[in-house]
Structure formats: structure tokens, C-alpha cells
């Protein structure tokens with residue numbers, strides 16, 4: 001079983017790397033941000049509750065977020081493992097995750113922390129384009145946005161996330177520093193944290209992550 005929790009600031013490359021690892025390891029990629037955006041697109045009750053927080057770049061309250069992830073992690077496709085991206089983001093979320101995994105008979109096997117300097121984060125977020133249909137992420141350099149999505153057979157329209165404007169980016173990074181960065185020490189103290197330099201190219205970061213994951217421990 002692989003229980004992978006990806007840590008890193010907004011723009012560090014969590015989503016990009018999670019997609020690659022999910023393909024390699026054939027375990028689901030669970031992104032709390034993607035789950036919120038899907039619910040907002042479909043105008044579900046959860047989506048209506050979450051929208052104002054995402055628009056401002058604030059964290060959605062823990063009760064809502066934890067309930068959503070609990071439901072997702074309880075599905076049978078997580079039997080061989082999971083890759084969490086964007087959750088947990090606060091200490092109470094991390095405590096709730098530990099409790100939930102105990103209940104489900106699963107565990108965290110490794111917490112890769114993708115480290116990227118702040119000015120590079122803003123730069124990446126400003127150049128990110130996201131597919132309206134499948135949620136795939138591109139950088140401006142890799143795919144000219146007017147050509148649309150190029151993921152497999154998808155041809156969806158590419159858009160810039162509403163929280164990718166400079167003000168909201170800066171706010172998300174500040175909230176990350178205040179509320180999420182403490183999780184680095186939290187998981188270091190549990191012996192689960194492994195640092196990766198996220199400033200390398202996408203394929204090289206993927207290679208480094210794979211190496212770490214292959215040597216991670218098993219659940220007790």
C-alpha cells in the first residue's frame with residue numbers, strides 16, 4: 001500500500017507530479033482543490049459552500065473539507081493506496097486524517113515535500129492554464145492556450161483559474177506559510193517527511209519522487 005501525502009506551496013507542482021505518479025503506481029490522485037472545483041462547476045451544495053473561500057484564496061473550513069476527503073478516501077479504489085494533493089493543509093486536518101486512516105486500516109507511508117522558492121511560485125501560477133473539461137494543467141510555454149487541451153483525446157478550452165491573479169496568489173502563499181508550512185515539522189517529527197527540490201524540470205522532479213517512494217516504508 002502506498003499512502004502518499006504531497007506537501008508544497010501553491011505552484012510547487014503538487015498537481016503536476018500527482019498526475020504522473022498516479023499513472024505509474026495506478027493509485028488515485030485525490031486533490032481537495034480539484035474536488036472543490038468540480039463541485040463548484042456542478043453547482044452542488046458543497047460547491048456553493050466552498051466557492052466564496054476559493055475565490056478569495058482562503059481555506060475552506062476544516063469540517064467541510066475533512067468530510068469531503070473522508071468520503072473520497074472511503075471509496076474502494078483506494079485499496080492499493082492513494083496520493084493526497086492539497087490535503088491536509090492545517091494541523092487539525094492532519095490529526096483528522098490520522099484518525100480516519102486508522103479507522104480505514106490504512107496509513108501514510110511517505111510525505112514528499114516539494115520545495116520551491118517563493119518568487120518562482122508566483123511566476124508559475126501566473127503562467128498556468130487549466131482545462132475546463134478535464135482539469136489538466138499546462139504552463140504557458142508548454143502549450144499555447146489558444147490551441148486548447150492536449151491531454152489524451154481531450155480538446156477542452158483552457159482558462160486561468162480565478163484564484164491565479166496576483167493578489168489572490170500572494171494571499172494563498174501567505175496562508176500557506178501561516179497554516180500549512182507547520183505540517184513540514186509535524187510530518188518530520190513522525191519520520192515521514194522527505195524533501196525534494198521542486199525547481200528542477202518536471203521529469204526530473206518526477207524521477208526524484210519515484211526514487212523516494214520506492215524506498216518508503218510499509219504500514220504496520
Ligand code: AP5
Nearest residue numbers: 010011012013014015016032033054060086124128139202
Ligand atoms: P489547490 O487547488 O490545492 O491549490 P494550491 O495549493 O494553491 O496549489 P496549486 O494547485 O495552485 O499548485 P500545485 O502545487 O498543484 O502546482 P501545479 O502542479 O498546478 O487549492 C485551491 C483552493 O481550494 C485553496 O485556495 C482553498 O480555497 C481550497 N482548498 C483546497 N484544499 C483545501 C484544504 N485542504 N483545506 C481548505 N481549503 C482547501 O503547477 C503550477 C504551474 O507550474 C503549472 O503551470 C505547471 O505546469 C508548472 N510547473 C509544475 N512543475 C514545474 C516544474 N518542475 N518546472 C516548471 N514548471 C512547473
Ligand code: MG
Nearest residue numbers: 014015016033
Ligand atoms: Mg494543484
Ligand code: ZN
Nearest residue numbers: 131134149154
Ligand atoms: Zn482537457
